[in-house]
Amino acid sequence: MLEKLASQQHNPSGDGVDVNAFENIPRHVAIIMDGNGRWARRRGLPRIAGHRAGMNVVKKIVRAADRLGIEILTLYAFSTENWKRPKDEVDYLMRLPEQFLSSYLKELVEKNVQVRVMGDIERLPAHTRRAVDKAMADTAANDGMVLNFALNYGSRHEITEAVRRLAIDVREGRKDPEDITEKDIAKYLLTNVYPDPDLLIRTSGEIRLSNFMLWQLAYTELWFTDVYWPDFTEDHFHEAIRHYSGRSRRYGGVKE
Numbered sequence: 001m002l003e004k005l006a007s008q009q010h011n012p013s014g015d016g017v018d019v020n021a022f023e024n025i026p027r028h029v030a031i032i033m034d035g036n037g038r039w040a041r042r043r044g045l046p047r048i049a050g051h052r053a054g055m056n057v058v059k060k061i062v063r064a065a066d067r068l069g070i071e072i073l074t075l076y077a078f079s080t081e082n083w084k085r086p087k088d089e090v091d092y093l094m095r096l097p098e099q100f101l102s103s104y105l106k107e108l109v110e111k112n113v114q115v116r117v118m119g120d121i122e123r124l125p126a127h128t129r130r131a132v133d134k135a136m137a138d139t140a141a142n143d144g145m146v147l148n149f150a151l152n153y154g155s156r157h158e159i160t161e162a163v164r165r166l167a168i169d170v171r172e173g174r175k176d177p178e179d180i181t182e183k184d185i186a187k188y189l190l191t192n193v194y195p196d197p198d199l200l201i202r203t204s205g206e207i208r209l210s211n212f213m214l215w216q217l218a219y220t221e222l223w224f225t226d227v228y229w230p231d232f233t234e235d236h237f238h239e240a241i242r243h244y245s246g247r248s249r250r251y252g253g254v255k256e
């Protein structure tokens with residue numbers, strides 16, 4: 001990690017960001033990008049205009065996270081509940097990954113970013129899947145920051161699936177129920193290869209988790225802002241990181 005930070009300080013694309021300004025950089029940052037619809041309504045625009053503006057903010061924050069040396073950035077892009085939205089809006093949201101990747105995948109490949117998706121991707125339209133499959137394939141050999149999109153993701157669904165698979169292992173005799181540990185459960189989650197988020201950011205003033213990473217956020221530092229996602233800037237992001245940086249995590253214990 002330190003090596004990575006050092007190498008980024010010498011990276012000409014670092015845009016002069018002083019990573020030393022932050023005492024402690026989180027390894028894994030998760031973001032609930034909320035407020036696109038309200039942002040648009042305030043401007044008398046259709047909701048999809050808010051999503052389009054939100055997509056452009058994703059690019060800026062990915063660059064900012066990469067510059068800081070964050071290892072994993074997980075973005076809540078579409079929840080299992082978002083299907084309840086009007087069809088036009090869902091159709092637009094399902095086009096966003098293609099739009100985003102058509103203009104940005106080249107940069108992600110060059111920046112050594114690994115694109116990943118977590119969620120029930122089988123249920124996504126074929127065109128959305130094609131776009132994300134291509135992005136994952138094109139960045140599969142990269143070993144830099146993981147950009148993890150939660151797409152058709154719901155935490156209760158994820159946990160239910162984990163329990164179901166664990167129950168099958170018990171039934172088939174591969175697992176003794178007496179031996180089930182927290183680590184075993186974590187292994188069945190979609191995040192099994194990542195550490196839990198260190199910091200969760202939610203924009204737009206809503207103070208709730210909305211079925212996002214309920215297991216993984218158990219000890220995560222939470223940072224909420226009233227700013228709508230399309231207005232979220234690199235400075236806001238740095239504010240969240242600074243906030244995290246100054247906090248002391250005790251994981252339920254005490255710190256000397």
Ligand code: FPP
Nearest residue numbers: 033034035036037038054055077096097100
């Ligand atoms: C929540 O705002 C936002 C979403 C459901 C979609 C988030 C998607 C993006 C920010 C763009 C994603 C980009 C890529 C690359 C996939 P909301 O519509 O619930 O806002 P509201 O609460 O104000 O109505």
